[in-house]
Structure formats: structure tokens, C-alpha cells
Amino acid sequence: MPHRLEYFFDYVSPYSYLADSQIPALVERTGAELVYRPFFLGGVMQASGNSPPATVPAKGKYMGADMARWLKRYGLELKFNPHFPVVTVKPMRGALVALEEGFFPAYHKALFKAMWLEEKNVGDAAVLGEVVKGAGLDADLLLRRIEEPGIKDKLKANTAEAVERGAFGAPTFYVDDEMFFGNDRLDFLEEKLRS
Amino acid sequence: MPHRLEYFFDYVSPYSYLADSQIPALVERTGAELVYRPFFLGGVMQASGNSPPATVPAKGKYMGADMARWLKRYGLELKFNPHFPVVTVKPMRGALVALEEGFFPAYHKALFKAMWLEEKNVGDAAVLGEVVKGAGLDADLLLRRIEEPGIKDKLKANTAEAVERGAFGAPTFYVDDEMFFGNDRLDFLEEKLRS
Numbered sequence: 001m002p003h004r005l006e007y008f009f010d011y012v013s014p015y016s017y018l019a020d021s022q023i024p025a026l027v028e029r030t031g032a033e034l035v036y037r038p039f040f041l042g043g044v045m046q047a048s049g050n051s052p053p054a055t056v057p058a059k060g061k062y063m064g065a066d067m068a069r070w071l072k073r074y075g076l077e078l079k080f081n082p083h084f085p086v087v088t089v090k091p092m093r094g095a096l097v098a099l100e101e102g103f104f105p106a107y108h109k110a111l112f113k114a115m116w117l118e119e120k121n122v123g124d125a126a127v128l129g130e131v132v133k134g135a136g137l138d139a140d141l142l143l144r145r146i147e148e149p150g151i152k153d154k155l156k157a158n159t160a161e162a163v164e165r166g167a168f169g170a171p172t173f174y175v176d177d178e179m180f181f182g183n184d185r186l187d188f189l190e191e192k193l194r195s
Numbered sequence: 196m197p198h199r200l201e202y203f204f205d206y207v208s209p210y211s212y213l214a215d216s217q218i219p220a221l222v223e224r225t226g227a228e229l230v231y232r233p234f235f236l237g238g239v240m241q242a243s244g245n246s247p248p249a250t251v252p253a254k255g256k257y258m259g260a261d262m263a264r265w266l267k268r269y270g271l272e273l274k275f276n277p278h279f280p281v282v283t284v285k286p287m288r289g290a291l292v293a294l295e296e297g298f299f300p301a302y303h304k305a306l307f308k309a310m311w312l313e314e315k316n317v318g319d320a321a322v323l324g325e326v327v328k329g330a331g332l333d334a335d336l337l338l339r340r341i342e343e344p345g346i347k348d349k350l351k352a353n354t355a356e357a358v359e360r361g362a363f364g365a366p367t368f369y370v371d372d373e374m375f376f377g378n379d380r381l382d383f384l385e386e387k388l389r390s
Contacts, residue, residue, distance in 0.1 A: 048253045058243045058363040062376060069383050168253040181257060184379055188264050 003193050005032040006174040008162045010041035011095075012088040013170040014078065017116045018070050019183035020108075020171070026186060030193035032175075036104065038095035040088065041170045043159040048168035052085070070183065083121035091115075091122045093146040093155050094132070101145075103137050110135035198388050200227040201369040203357045205236035206290075207283040208365040209273065212311045213265050214378035215303075215366070221381060225388035227370075231299065233290035235283065236365045238354040243363040247280070265378065278316035286310075286317045288341040288350050289327070296340075298332050305330035 007023065009016040027034045045051065054060030071078055091111055098107035114120040114131040121127050125143055133139040145151055162172060166179050173180040173189050180189040202218065204211040222229045240246065249255030266273055286306050293302035309315040309326040316322050320338055328334040340346055357367060361374050368375040368384050375384040 048251060050251045050254065056243060056245045056363055058358075058361050059245065061361055062363070062374060065374065066376075066380070163253075166253050166256055168251055168257070179257060179260065181261075185261070 002031045002033050003175050004035060005030075005189075005193060006035045006037050008037045008039045008158070008167060008170060008172040008174075010039060010088055010170045011091050011111045011115045011122060012084070012086050013041055014067060014116060015169075015183050016171040017078065017112050018067075018074060018076070019186060020112060021074050021076055022183065022186055026190055026193075030190060032193045036095070036099060036108070037158050037162070038092045038099075038155065039159040039162050039167075039170070040092050040155055042085075042087065042089075043156075044163055044167050044169065047160075047163040050168040078116050079119055081115055081119050081121075083119070083123070086115065086121055087123040089123070089155070090125055090128055090146055093151050094128060094142050096151050096154050096158075097142050097145040098137075101138075101141065106135050106137060107132065107142075110137075197226045197228050198370050199230060200384075200388060201230045201232050203232045203234045203353070203362060203365060203367040203369075205234060205283055205365045206286050206306045206310045206317060207279070207281050208236055209262060209311060210364075210378050211366040212273065212307050213262075213269060213271070214381060215307060216269050216271055217378065217381055221385055221388075225385060227388045231290070231294060231303070232353050232357070233287045233294075233350065234354040234357050234362075234365070235287050235350055237280075237282065237284075238351075239358055239362050239364065242355075242358040245363040273311050274314055276310055276314050276316075278314070278318070281310065281316055282318040284318070284350070285320055285323055285341055288346050289323060289337050291346050291349050291353075292337050292340040293332075296333075296336070301330050301332060302327065302337075305332075 005027070009020065023034065053063050067078065095104065095107065095111070098104040110131055111122060114122050120131060122131060129139040129143050132142050165174065165177070169181060171183065175189070175192050178192060180192070200222070204215065218229065248258050262273065289302065290299065290306070293299040305326055306317060309317050315326060317326060324334040324338050327337050360369065360372070364376060366378065370384070370387050373387060375387070
């Protein structure tokens with residue numbers, strides 16, 4: 001029986017952007033059953049007491065060099081978003097709507113692109129609407145549904161569940177109760193999925 | 196011409212213990228000129244404003260699981276030292292003495308072993324003396340020389356230099372001005388050393 005792989009991510013997280021580029025091939029290689037779990041990283045940081053790396057200036061500087069190495073290895077580009085840290089509550093609720101509505105793959109791709117290649121403030125509802133429309137999706141539906149109490153509650157519940165299970169950042173993966181944090185642990189994750 | 200690889204470490208750091216197990220083979224594969232740079236991690240943390248991972252409880256818990264994965268991959272053992280965080284000023288000064296006196300390899304091996312396999316409080320001068328003696332080295336000489344102003348100043352200078360060059364933890368490696376932090380970046384380090 002294939003392993004179930006839960007993938008908690010937030011579009012605001014550049015390391016989620018890195019990891020995300022590797023997930024399709026990893027899933028294909030391992031036959032894992034991938035479950036996307038949108039959560040709100042800001043809530044995870046607050047609840048866990050963690051702080052972003054750049055809070056320590058030397059860490060922030062090194063993170064730039066480290067990021068450049070990963071981008072080169074993965075053959076990816078990234079433009080640092082001038083609106084960072086974007087408040088991603090709305091786009092993450094949007095991911096939940098997209099999962100329910102059956103257009104998640106196109107939405108997911110458009111959001112990471114808008115955030116990490118197109119320098120867009122996807123936390124702003126009007127900008128989010130343009131991005132969604134640009135991807136050929138129903139922006140009116142999405143902007144309406146992200147205000148539904150059920151969707152709001154689901155994002156809160158995903159975030160609280162991740163914190164409860166030990167998350168303190170993004171991306172965070174689970175195979176059963178085993179947690180893997182960061183794109184730099186995808187190799188350990190893959191070993192687990194092959195076991 | 197081979198690259199010069201500067202390796203800043205502290206015996207108190209379990210990730211230095213992990214990295215250290217991989218360094219001899221890495222140096223042999225790449226032909227790098229290895230330069231051991233003992234520093235005092237406590238001073239680096241204080242000066243950079245960084246804090247140990249376990250300050251965030253969820254990070255501390257995950258670090259245990261992560262450590263177990265690395266130990267398995269490297270085929271190493273580790274016993275968590277009950278005296279942690281050991282104040283390693285004296286053993287790090289000892290590393291500088293050992294480098295000057297020409298018995299560094301035996302000292303280095305004995306200190307990591309005492310710290311991460313034998314649960315010894317190597318920050319205590321009497322315990323440090325026993326460890327050094329047990330390794331067949333001149334404990335009287337070492338305990339005397341670690342109180343020399345020149346040795347004290349050298350540890351402070353190494354620590355200050357690392358902070359100045361961007362360090363915020365251990366192990367930290369430099370190839371010229373390029374910094375690599377952590378055992379989990381040894382692959383990027385090796386790519387650099389092969390370039």
C-alpha cells in the first residue's frame with residue numbers, strides 16, 4: 001500500500017516554492033498518495049514561538065546565498081517579492097477553495113508564480129483576483145468563497161493541526177506521524193516513502 | 196591549486212560532531228587544504244543574536260528526530276550529553292594548544308568522543324584533564340597552556356572573525372568568502388571544492 005504524504009505549505013514561503021518544484025517527480029518515483037494541506041505560516045510561527053530566519057541579520061544574509069545554491073541545483077528562478085512578508089490568509093483560503101472546486105493544480109501553479117516570479121502582492125484581494133483570472137479560473141467564485149466561514153475555519157483548523165503535530169515552519173511534510181521540515185529534507189522524506 | 200577549506204567548529208555542537216565524521220573523506224575526495232579553526236559557539240550565538248534551536252520547543256523536538264536520521268545515515272552513535280550546554284571555552288582553547296603542539300588529531304577525536312559518546316562535562320578543567328590524559332596526551336601541558344593570554348586571545352579572535360564573516364552557528368565552513376553552514380550543506384561545499 002502506498003504511503004500517504006501530507007504536504008503543508010504556504011505561498012509566502014520561499015522554501016515551499018523550492019520544495020514544490022520537486023514534489024511531482026518525488027511522488028511519481030515513490031507512488032505516494034499526495035495530500036495538499038494549505039496552512040497559514042504566520043499562524044504557525046506565532047503559535048510555535050518560532051521567528052523567520054531573517055530576524056537574525058547574519059541568517060538572513062546567508063539565506064540569500066543558500067537560496068541561490070538551491071535555485072541553481074533545481075534549475076529554478078526566483079525574484080524576491082518586494083511585498084514580502086505578504087499576508088497570505090486570502091491566497092491560502094483560496095487554495096482550499098481551489099481544492100474543493102477541482103481547479104487546484106492551475107491555482108497552485110499561478111500562486112507560486114505570482115509570489116516568487118512576478119513580484120505580486122497576492123495578499124491583496126484585487127491582485128489575487130487578477131492572478132486567478134489570468135490563470136483562466138473563476139475569480140468571482142474564488143473571491144466570494146474565501147469569505148465563507150467554512151473556508152476560514154478550515155484554514156484555521158489546518159494551521160492548528162500542524163502546530164499540534166509539531167510544525168514550526170514551512171514546508172512541513174508528514175508520513176503518518178513522522179515529520180519532515182524543509183526542502184533540504186526531501187531526501188529523508190523519499191527514503192521514508194520508499195520504506 | 197587546491198581550495199583552502201576553513202572549518203570553524205565547537206565540541207558542544209552536535210551538528211559539528213555529525214559534520215566532523217564526514218570531513219576526512221570529503222577532504223580526500225576533493226584534495227582541499229583543510230584548516231581547523233576552533234571557535235566558541237556561545238560567543239557566536241551571542242554576537243549574532245541567534246539562539247539555539249531548542250529555544251523553540253517544537254524545533255527542539257524535531258531536532259531529535261532529525262539527528263536520529265543523520266546518525267543512521269552516517270552510521271554513527273550519539274548519547275545526548277546530560278551536561279549540555281557544556282561551556283566549551285576551555286576545550287576550545289585546548290584545541291588551539293593541540294594545534295600548536297602537534298597533537299591535534301588525537302585531541303580532536305578524544306574531545307568529540309567525550310562530549311557526544313561518553314557524556315562527560317568537558318567544560319570542567321579536571322574532566323578535560325582526564326580526557327586528555329586518557330588519550331595519551333600531556334594533560335599538565337594542556338591545562339597550563341589554556342590559561343595563557345595568547346591562547347585566550349586567539350580563541351576570542353577566531354570567534355570574532357567568524358562573526359565578522361557572517362557565522363551564526365556551527366559548524367561553519369568557508370572557501371574564500373563563501374560560507375557553508377551545517378552538516379546538511381556538505382554537498383554544496385563539496386561542489387564548491389570541486390569547482
